[in-house]
Amino acid sequence: MILITGAGSGLGAALAGLYSEDNIPLLLSGRSKVKLEKVASTFHNEVKVKAADLSNASDVDALLGSLPEVPATVIHCAGSGYFGELEEQNVDQIEQLIHNNLTATIFLLKELVKRYKYEKVNVVIVMSTAAQAAKAGESTYCAVKWAVKGLVESVRLELKGKPMKLIAVYPGGMATDFWQSSGKSLDTSSFMSASEAASMLKHALTSAEHGYVSDITINRN
Amino acid sequence: MILITGAGSGLGAALAGLYSEDNIPLLLSGRSKVKLEKVASTFHNEVKVKAADLSNASDVDALLGSLPEVPATVIHCAGSGYFGELEEQNVDQIEQLIHNNLTATIFLLKELVKRYKYEKVNVVIVMSTAAQAAKAGESTYCAVKWAVKGLVESVRLELKGKPMKLIAVYPGGMATDFWQSSGKSLDTSSFMSASEAASMLKHALTSAEHGYVSDITINRN
Amino acid sequence: MILITGAGSGLGAALAGLYSEDNIPLLLSGRSKVKLEKVASTFHNEVKVKAADLSNASDVDALLGSLPEVPATVIHCAGSGYFGELEEQNVDQIEQLIHNNLTATIFLLKELVKRYKYEKVNVVIVMSTAAQAAKAGESTYCAVKWAVKGLVESVRLELKGKPMKLIAVYPGGMATDFWQSSGKSLDTSSFMSASEAASMLKHALTSAEHGYVSDITINRN
Amino acid sequence: MILITGAGSGLGAALAGLYSEDNIPLLLSGRSKVKLEKVASTFHNEVKVKAADLSNASDVDALLGSLPEVPATVIHCAGSGYFGELEEQNVDQIEQLIHNNLTATIFLLKELVKRYKYEKVNVVIVMSTAAQAAKAGESTYCAVKWAVKGLVESVRLELKGKPMKLIAVYPGGMATDFWQSSGKSLDTSSFMSASEAASMLKHALTSAEHGYVSDITINRN
Numbered sequence: 001m002i003l004i005t006g007a008g009s010g011l012g013a014a015l016a017g018l019y020s021e022d023n024i025p026l027l028l029s030g031r032s033k034v035k036l037e038k039v040a041s042t043f044h045n046e047v048k049v050k051a052a053d054l055s056n057a058s059d060v061d062a063l064l065g066s067l068p069e070v071p072a073t074v075i076h077c078a079g080s081g082y083f084g085e086l087e088e089q090n091v092d093q094i095e096q097l098i099h100n101n102l103t104a105t106i107f108l109l110k111e112l113v114k115r116y117k118y119e120k121v122n123v124v125i126v127m128s129t130a131a132q133a134a135k136a137g138e139s140t141y142c143a144v145k146w147a148v149k150g151l152v153e154s155v156r157l158e159l160k161g162k163p164m165k166l167i168a169v170y171p172g173g174m175a176t177d178f179w180q181s182s183g184k185s186l187d188t189s190s191f192m193s194a195s196e197a198a199s200m201l202k203h204a205l206t207s208a209e210h211g212y213v214s215d216i217t218i219n220r221n
Numbered sequence: 222m223i224l225i226t227g228a229g230s231g232l233g234a235a236l237a238g239l240y241s242e243d244n245i246p247l248l249l250s251g252r253s254k255v256k257l258e259k260v261a262s263t264f265h266n267e268v269k270v271k272a273a274d275l276s277n278a279s280d281v282d283a284l285l286g287s288l289p290e291v292p293a294t295v296i297h298c299a300g301s302g303y304f305g306e307l308e309e310q311n312v313d314q315i316e317q318l319i320h321n322n323l324t325a326t327i328f329l330l331k332e333l334v335k336r337y338k339y340e341k342v343n344v345v346i347v348m349s350t351a352a353q354a355a356k357a358g359e360s361t362y363c364a365v366k367w368a369v370k371g372l373v374e375s376v377r378l379e380l381k382g383k384p385m386k387l388i389a390v391y392p393g394g395m396a397t398d399f400w401q402s403s404g405k406s407l408d409t410s411s412f413m414s415a416s417e418a419a420s421m422l423k424h425a426l427t428s429a430e431h432g433y434v435s436d437i438t439i440n441r442n
Numbered sequence: 443m444i445l446i447t448g449a450g451s452g453l454g455a456a457l458a459g460l461y462s463e464d465n466i467p468l469l470l471s472g473r474s475k476v477k478l479e480k481v482a483s484t485f486h487n488e489v490k491v492k493a494a495d496l497s498n499a500s501d502v503d504a505l506l507g508s509l510p511e512v513p514a515t516v517i518h519c520a521g522s523g524y525f526g527e528l529e530e531q532n533v534d535q536i537e538q539l540i541h542n543n544l545t546a547t548i549f550l551l552k553e554l555v556k557r558y559k560y561e562k563v564n565v566v567i568v569m570s571t572a573a574q575a576a577k578a579g580e581s582t583y584c585a586v587k588w589a590v591k592g593l594v595e596s597v598r599l600e601l602k603g604k605p606m607k608l609i610a611v612y613p614g615g616m617a618t619d620f621w622q623s624s625g626k627s628l629d630t631s632s633f634m635s636a637s638e639a640a641s642m643l644k645h646a647l648t649s650a651e652h653g654y655v656s657d658i659t660i661n662r663n
Numbered sequence: 664m665i666l667i668t669g670a671g672s673g674l675g676a677a678l679a680g681l682y683s684e685d686n687i688p689l690l691l692s693g694r695s696k697v698k699l700e701k702v703a704s705t706f707h708n709e710v711k712v713k714a715a716d717l718s719n720a721s722d723v724d725a726l727l728g729s730l731p732e733v734p735a736t737v738i739h740c741a742g743s744g745y746f747g748e749l750e751e752q753n754v755d756q757i758e759q760l761i762h763n764n765l766t767a768t769i770f771l772l773k774e775l776v777k778r779y780k781y782e783k784v785n786v787v788i789v790m791s792t793a794a795q796a797a798k799a800g801e802s803t804y805c806a807v808k809w810a811v812k813g814l815v816e817s818v819r820l821e822l823k824g825k826p827m828k829l830i831a832v833y834p835g836g837m838a839t840d841f842w843q844s845s846g847k848s849l850d851t852s853s854f855m856s857a858s859e860a861a862s863m864l865k866h867a868l869t870s871a872e873h874g875y876v877s878d879i880t881i882n883r884n
Binding site: 605607612615632633634635638639641642645646648649650651652653654655656657658659660661662663 | 826828833836853854855856859860862863866867869870871872873874875876877878879880881882883884
């Protein structure tokens with residue numbers, strides 16, 4: 001089965017839809033149970049939903065505890081954006097950004113490694129091209145995304161030789177609600193839709209007996 | 222149609238086989254016409270072969286001049302390896318390594334950009350995970366692969382907004398003839414086969430209306 | 443004058459001592475007023491101390507508000523370490539690590555940029571070589587240090603053309619109390635002392651009419 | 664004594680002048696003996712000159728063979744620039760660029776490691792900020808500079824625990840003859856002069872008993 005975080009909207013919801021079409025059992029998580037149920041209501045296969053705030057360690061524990069079996073794949077899409085010149089950013093929103101992106105990912109990955117590091121589990125961590133380059137107007141967002149990249153690269157070293165694999169995904173320029181709620185005004189009409197990105201990502205998440213696609217960057221044209 | 226360089230063996234030959242099964246017209250290139258013809262002889266569809274030394278600018282010109290149409294995709298797999306502690310490396314083999322990997326890629330990419338930058342052409346540049354990290358015993362190999370990465374990232378900036386796209390591929394730990402001829406002795410029994418890598422790469426090379434997978438790293442387990 | 447954060451011990455205290463010998467007016471900050479006063483008590487020149495928890499925005503505001511003049515240089519040494527395999531790390535200590543390193547640096551830099559971006563102020567951000575490479579056993583530490591690097595590189599883009607400059611410093615392998623309190627046991631006898639690192643850093647922090655040393659990595663032998 | 668390559672002009676010549684003032688014995692190298700003698704003629708201390716084309720392995724051998732003692736420091740400034748959109752670059756000049764920057768550095772470093780890896784020799788490799796970021800209009804220049812960075816980082820791993828140290832220097836925006844001869848027209852009036860960069864670099868090249876400044880980036884304001 002596949003656990004998808006951030007499944008209430010955007011890329012996470014779009015991926016859930018695609019895997020649902022393949023009849024793969026899913027556990028969808030996100031902060032809003034209402035959104036998750038709305039997403040799941042359109043599917044015809046076995047889909048569980050469980051709300052969780054991943055920056056809360058006990059929520060992470062409860063979420064993984066609710067899995068009926070070892071998941072073959074975990075796709076961590078949860079995250080949020082916040083933008084603007086550094087001196088104009090708001091202190092509370094900076095802390096929220098850190099919680100939603102960095103703290104949440106550390107707590108989830110910590111618990112996944114603890115439970116499944118000796119199992120064949122693929123953990124897909126969806127970041128952003130902001131994890132790969134500095135950007136004016138995105139300083140704190142780049143900060144938390146660079147952090148997650150540093151975390152992933154380091155934990156890979158800790159997992160060396162173990163069956164659990166970390167797959168790093170860097171999408172850039174997706175048109176999701178994310179931007180509307182981020183405080184950055186952008187014309188996103190030429191951006192990829194979440195469903196385009198989901199479709200490409202699903203194709204690219206491939207493996208063979210002796211290897212796997214470990215890092216994927218998706219860009220808009 | 223698809224142009225594949227380095228198609229005489231390894232990943233290039235394996236990719237050619239997969240695309241041949243899909244009945245996609247192919248132009249296969251490599252330094253040895255004999256090897257190319259051997260590869261092509263097993264296919265049932267339209268396959269042209271043309272030998273070329275890509276570190277020779279007039280060979281590059283002739284190769285692209287022989288294309289009957291604008292290729293939809295160019296997959297540049299050509300390259301060679303050479304390893305060992307720096308002080309034990311041989312001067313002539315270092316120069317050969319630079320020619321085969323760096324000079325060849327610059328000349329090919331220069332000519333591709335010149336001819337096709339206003340066309341919808343996907344240029345897939347196959348490097349190595351050695352382009353992403355320093356490695357003891359691989360100093361000159363890392364050097365030429367880092368060079369190609371710097372080239373690709375820079376030319377992307379020059380192509381911004383144009384329909385031609387550069388796709389960067391970083392395979393690590395493939396078991397091909399490459400290693401046997403490279404002067405580095407390694408047990409490659411747990412490495413990916415070229416056909417495994419080709420199959421994963423073909424899946425991952427995907428695009429949508431507004432976006433595409435721009436960077437792919439493939440690692441062995 | 444020079445503002446030094448994290449001046450209660452380690453590199454910050456050692457730098458304070460060196461600049462004090464040059465009779466440069468100093469404002470020393472750190473979380474413990476007792477430690478700061480102990481450091482300052484050995485100096486003979488004008489030294490102010492002000493305790494501050496930089497992960498608290500109002501403390502940052504009060505600290506900068508207490509500066510009698512625009513500082514020529516700010517050296518941000520404050521930070522803490524926490525290590526171990528990810529699955530063995532403690533949730534509270536992870537949050538503390540994020541606060542001490544990432545939140546604190548964002549809040550300090552945000553306020554510095556707001557107040558001084560049109561002034562000739564050199565802001566020296568001391569990170570670690572952990573900001574430049576992934577390390578097993580240091581996943582969350584690398585995460586927060588990569589974050590600060592991403593922040594610094596992005597804010598540099600926002601400051602382009604302005605007189606305020608960000609100088610990035612990456613020390614590796616220093617023997618300070620930091621390690622004793624970090625939960626990682628290491629033989630640090632061959633490590634640099636804080637006073638060695640401070641002396642090298644002071645030399646390397648140099649500028650000319652049209653340029654400046656913008657990035658410095660200091661390594662042990 | 665100090666060996667300086669590329670000492671016929673620019674940063675190399677400026678550094679030679681500064682070390683000459685300190686009465687440090689020097690061996691200056693460059694492609695043009697006339698230029699080297701002109702530079703040396705203004706100095707009052709012991710200065711040897713020896714012309715060498717470092718992309719020629721026997722020249723490298725002869726250069727190092729002419730050293731009367733193990734050099735304390737080698738500062739490798741030799742290099743050349745070549746710019747422009749990739750499709751407009753000239754094949755011969757691309758090959759020259761590769762020889763002058765990549766082949767030369769590999770051959771010099773290979774011979775230095777071979778002769779001195781068990782000696783306390785600091786090898787300073789002067790690259791460019793083009794080694795750290797991709798730039799439109801500088802694709803092949805970035806390529807050769809990224810190559811040298813990959814080489815240096817890899818050879819560092821081979822030298823781990825040995826007394827020879829590699830110091831990486833990345834200057835950006837220097838106003839030297841380099842630009843006039845590079846085919847790129849730029850207003851360099853606000854750029855650093857070579858003598859400013861030399862002065863900063865000399866300050867920053869510092870070490871202590873247990874450590875040293877390993878990486879230095881110098882930028883214009």
